[in-house]
Structure formats: structure tokens, C-alpha cells
Amino acid sequence: MxxxxxxxxxxxxxxxxxxxxxxxxxxxxxxxxxxxxxxxxxxxxxxxxxxxxxxxxxxxxxxxxxxxxxxxxxxxxxxxxxxxxxxxxxxxxxxxxxxxxxxxxxxxxxxxxxxxxxxxxxxxxxxxxxxxxxxxxxxxxxxxxxxxxxxxxxxxxxxxxxxxxxxxxxxxxxxxxxxxxxxxxxxxxxLAVLPGSAGRLDDLGTGHAPAVDVTRRPDRALWLTRWRAAVSLLESADPWRAVEVTRLVRSVVPMAPVDKGAEGASSGTLRAAPWAVHTALPDTARRFAEVLVHELAHSKLAVLADLVALHHADGAAVHRVAWRADPRPLDGVLQGTYAHLALADLWSRVAERPGAGPVARRTARARREEYRAQVADALPVLLDSDQLTEHGVRFTVSMKQHLTSLGSGSNSPYALSDSLSRDGDVR
Structure with a gap:
């Protein structure tokens, strides 16, 4: 070796x-x-x-x-x-x-x-x-x-x-x-090949993956059909993001569905296994596209955090964020902020794409504003913590600048019933 x-x-x-x-x-x-x-x-x-x-x-x-x-x-x-x-x-x-x-x-x-x-x-x-x-x-x-x-x-x-x-x-x-x-x-x-990529639908799991359903085999045809639809949606709305997903996602690992009201996440990322997306089967192509973008952001930040120290927090869960009911450690705030910024970026581009109809444009802007609001709420937690390193401050300020570039608007009147508040754990 x-x-x-x-x-x-x-x-x-x-x-x-x-x-x-x-x-x-x-x-x-x-x-x-x-x-x-x-x-x-x-x-x-x-x-x-x-x-x-x-x-x-x-x-x-x-x-x-x-x-x-x-x-x-x-x-x-x-x-x-x-x-x-x-x-x-x-x-x-x-x-x-x-x-x-x-x-x-x-x-x-x-x-x-x-x-x-x-x-x-x-x-x-x-x-x-x-x-x-x-x-x-x-x-x-x-x-x-x-x-x-x-x-x-x-x-x-x-x-x-x-x-x-x-x-x-x-x-x-x-x-x-x-x-x-x-x-x-x-x-x-x-293992089944994820169409249009080098990735695999990996129903063998990744070691200590959370909540992998080992009791039955997943419906591969359904998973692959929904993957194709999610990638197709990204290709039409944000081609750059579609290329990123198909090039970087190495495996999609099926998870057992999480019952409504139960604790736990319906998708997640393992620090030990970057580029793997662990998820229960999303019910729509749009939902799958969001999960892919969200979890891929977690992988990127997990690898970067092994490369350069972004904070020196001790892991205490003391911070409240808009997307979780439980207090989060600073690292969880940073991870969640970054993943939700990726979704705000995605929906900003969906909203402004040529040819979008008025209803589709309003819906996309509403989704962008929900994620923008979540990121805007979390950024002061990071910047006021005194626990970011010099690199972490530069990284967080750059996130803030990018958020500003995505546009501004009042709080959205459109409620999203399937927001990512239960997703994105990095373990």
C-alpha cells in the first residue's frame, strides 16, 4: 500500500x-x-x-x-x-x-x-x-x-x-x-449502477450506517426510477448541480423509513463514508433531488473539516437552529447551515431559470426563502460563538456573502410540508 x-x-x-x-x-x-x-x-x-x-x-x-x-x-x-x-x-x-x-x-x-x-x-x-x-x-x-x-x-x-x-x-x-x-x-x-453515474445503489450498507433496513431487499427498480427522475429534474433546473451529483455520489444506501413523530432522520451522512447518501426512499423526484444536494454538501464539508480546522468547539449541544427541535453542537450548526445554503442556492437557480412559469417561479422562490431564512438565522450563531478558527471565520463569512447574492425577500407565505428539518445528521 x-x-x-x-x-x-x-x-x-x-x-x-x-x-x-x-x-x-x-x-x-x-x-x-x-x-x-x-x-x-x-x-x-x-x-x-x-x-x-x-x-x-x-x-x-x-x-x-x-x-x-x-x-x-x-x-x-x-x-x-x-x-x-x-x-x-x-x-x-x-x-x-x-x-x-x-x-x-x-x-x-x-x-x-x-x-x-x-x-x-x-x-x-x-x-x-x-x-x-x-x-x-x-x-x-x-x-x-x-x-x-x-x-x-x-x-x-x-x-x-x-x-x-x-x-x-x-x-x-x-x-x-x-x-x-x-x-x-x-x-x-x-450492486445496481445508478444511471448516468459511477455510483451504486448499495443495499449492503457502509458499516455503521444509521438505520439500514437489512430485513428486506429494496425495490431496486423503484429506487433507480426515482434516481433518474431526480437527476433529470436537476439537469433541467441546475445542470451544474446535476453534474456534481452524478460525479461525486459514489453510493446511495437505502435506510428504513422513519415513522412520523419518531426520533431520527430520514437521511444522513457518515464522516467515515463521504460521498455516500443514506436515505429512506424519497417519495418524489424533487424530494430525492433535495436529499442528494443536501447530503452531498455534508460530505464535502466533512472532508474539508478533516483537511482544515474550522472551529475548536467541544461538541456541547447548546445551540438552537430553525431546522431542528433539539439543541445542536456548533459543528452541527455549521454542517446544517452549509447544507441548507446548498438548497437555497439550488432553489434560487430553479426560480430564475429561463422558461419557468409564474406558478413554478413563485413556488421555487418560496422554497429558496425558507432555506435562506434558516441559513440567515444560523449564521450569527456561528459568527458570534468565538469558537471559529481563522479559516472557519473566512468560510462562514463567505457563506454569508453567497447567501446575500441569492436575493432577498420577505418571509415566504408558502409552507413546505416536507422541509429538511429531520434530515442531515452527520455521524
Whole structure:
């Protein structure tokens, strides 16, 4: 595994552009590079913990085998391997493993590393020939799919043309995967591709994802139809935002619906798994488009916050905001303000797009004003807190300036029944 890069500097211009929620391509390149560097640091931290924390001998031997497999899988094409190592589910797994309690908890958490190595080999064409244990008869390849092997072990033989997965003792359930992940065989369930993007509908989850519904499989056709409709809406209303969503969203993870009146969010973002959107199925294309923009903003800010300190708050939940009933820590205020600014920006552009009819324009302006009001209410909480760093002040002032540029107006008389007040938790 290649060493992690050194310290990253965030140019002032990049910080300002990111604060507007409409950054340039090279600003995202900076975030992607920083994310990959952090991911490698986490992998090395896991290697250190395994060697230090008294991991049981059999688990340590399995980890050493899988670590060597991963190094071998990465070596032919490190750039191709990076796409898999940076996949959201891999980030969720490595953080779960690092946080596993005690040697026995760590030993149990290490199992997925072999599947990560095989999924990496599918991207790089590396030659592997090994036998891996399954978990309850299943072999999970993050970002690719899952094999219901119905066997305790699977033999893996991979090379430039693909990978053969053969359940030991059950050769009739073999699966042949081509380089890139397409394939077929008894018991094979690939992840569905999100149309028009490189992302996946990932019903395997991302490790410690909140409220993933594991009791039943989602209706993939319905999810993909609604994704297409949401992207189509963005393309017609805000083409730049549509491109951002289709390029950056790596996975959409179905969540169990939240009952009305129950605590919890209907969508969320994990700091360990940027570019993954965790959500219950939105009931309309417009709602899905809002969720995608909202949660993608959380991912961008989560990666940026790992790159540059924006505040030095202690996490105490003491601040009231318009979109939540419960008090929020300063970091939650910052995250929510940024995500709602992205929605104000979206609806501002929808309202002013050429060809919009009077009713559509009024509705879009009403939505813009609701989100503008929420952001305007939260900005003084941030700026008056004395807990922002110099970078955090610059970032927040830039958010305020962008909000002003979106126009002004009186409080909207239009009530939105499906506002995002229950969404956007970053965990």
C-alpha cells in the first residue's frame, strides 16, 4: 500500500469557493486527494492496532493473509485501486474496525478485508489465487456485490480477464466476474449502477450506517426510477448541480423509513463514508433531488473539516437552529447551515431559470426563502460563538456573502410540508 501524502494546504480561493457550495473541479480534486490520504492513514492505523492489541493468533494470521492480498491486488494499477479503497463502504469498515472493542471485537471486525482485496483485484486485473472464509455463507465484495456461496469458504482465482469465485464443495455455485465487476452465476447479486453515474445503489450498507433496513431487499427498480427522475429534474433546473451529483455520489444506501413523530432522520451522512447518501426512499423526484444536494454538501464539508480546522468547539449541544427541535453542537450548526445554503442556492437557480412559469417561479422562490431564512438565522450563531478558527471565520463569512447574492425577500407565505428539518445528521 502506497504511503500517505503529506500535509495539504487549502488555498484561500478554494475555501471561499467551497463555502458557496459551487466549487471548481480542482477544488474537488483537492478534497479527493485528501480523502485518499486519510484513508491510507486509517489503514496504517489498523495495521498498527492489529500488531499491538493482542489480536488472537488465528485472526492475526487471517489479517496478515488478507493484507498481503490487498497489497498484491493494488500493485498492478494503484490509481485504479484507489477508486475501491476510497469507496464509502471501505471507509465505514476501517473505522468500525478501529473502534471495535477489545481484541475479540477487533478480530471479528477484520473479516471484510479479504473481500476488499478481491474487489480491488477486479479493478486492477491483479492475479490472486487464495481461499477466503465467508460470513454466514456469503462473500461480500464492497462496491461490487455479494455471493451467496452457501459454503464456509470460497476459492478466489483472478487475473486480467476477471475473477472466478468457487464455493469449496459447491462448484455449481461458481461465479465468474469480469474485470470491473459484471458477471453471473448462481447466488450472485451485483450492486445496481445508478444511471448516468459511477455510483451504486448499495443495499449492503457502509458499516455503521444509521438505520439500514437489512430485513428486506429494496425495490431496486423503484429506487433507480426515482434516481433518474431526480437527476433529470436537476439537469433541467441546475445542470451544474446535476453534474456534481452524478460525479461525486459514489453510493446511495437505502435506510428504513422513519415513522412520523419518531426520533431520527430520514437521511444522513457518515464522516467515515463521504460521498455516500443514506436515505429512506424519497417519495418524489424533487424530494430525492433535495436529499442528494443536501447530503452531498455534508460530505464535502466533512472532508474539508478533516483537511482544515474550522472551529475548536467541544461538541456541547447548546445551540438552537430553525431546522431542528433539539439543541445542536456548533459543528452541527455549521454542517446544517452549509447544507441548507446548498438548497437555497439550488432553489434560487430553479426560480430564475429561463422558461419557468409564474406558478413554478413563485413556488421555487418560496422554497429558496425558507432555506435562506434558516441559513440567515444560523449564521450569527456561528459568527458570534468565538469558537471559529481563522479559516472557519473566512468560510462562514463567505457563506454569508453567497447567501446575500441569492436575493432577498420577505418571509415566504408558502409552507413546505416536507422541509429538511429531520434530515442531515452527520455521524
Amino acid at each position: 502506497a504511503p500517505a501524502s503529506g500535509i495539504f494546504a487549502v488555498p484561500s480561493g478554494a475555501l471561499v469557493r467551497l463555502a458557496t457550495t459551487r466549487q471548481r473541479a480542482h477544488d474537488i480534486d483537492l478534497l479527493q486527494t485528501a480523502l485518499h490520504s486519510r484513508r491510507l492513514v486509517l489503514f496504517k492505523a489498523l495495521l498498527t492496532r492489529v500488531g499491538r492489541d493482542g489480536t488472537p493468533a488465528d485472526a492475526r494470521a487471517a489479517f496478515d493473509r488478507d493484507w498481503r492480498l490487498l497489497a498484491r491486488a493494488e500493485s498492478p494499477a494503484p490509481a485504479a485501486a484507489r477508486g475501491l479503497l476510497d469507496y464509502p463502504a471501505v471507509g465505514g469498515w476501517v473505522v468500525d474496525a478501529l473502534n471495535a472493542p477489545g481484541p475479540d471485537g477487533l478480530a471479528a471486525a477484520l473479516h471484510p478485508l479479504g473481500g476488499i482485496a478481491v474487489a480491488t483485484a477486479l479493478r486492477t486485473g491483479a492475479r490472486l489465487d487464495t481461499v477466503l472464509p465467508t460470513a454466514d455463507g456469503r462473500l461480500v465484495l464492497p462496491g461490487v456485490g455479494v455471493q451467496d456461496a452457501r459454503a464456509p469458504r470460497v476459492r478466489i482465482r483472478s487475473g486480467p480477464r476477471g475473477t472466478l469465485l468457487t464455493p469449496v464443495g459447491h462448484p455449481a455455485r461458481s461465479v465468474l466476474l469480469r474485470t470491473g465487476g459484471s458477471g453471473a452465476g448462481a447466488g450472485w447479486r451485483p
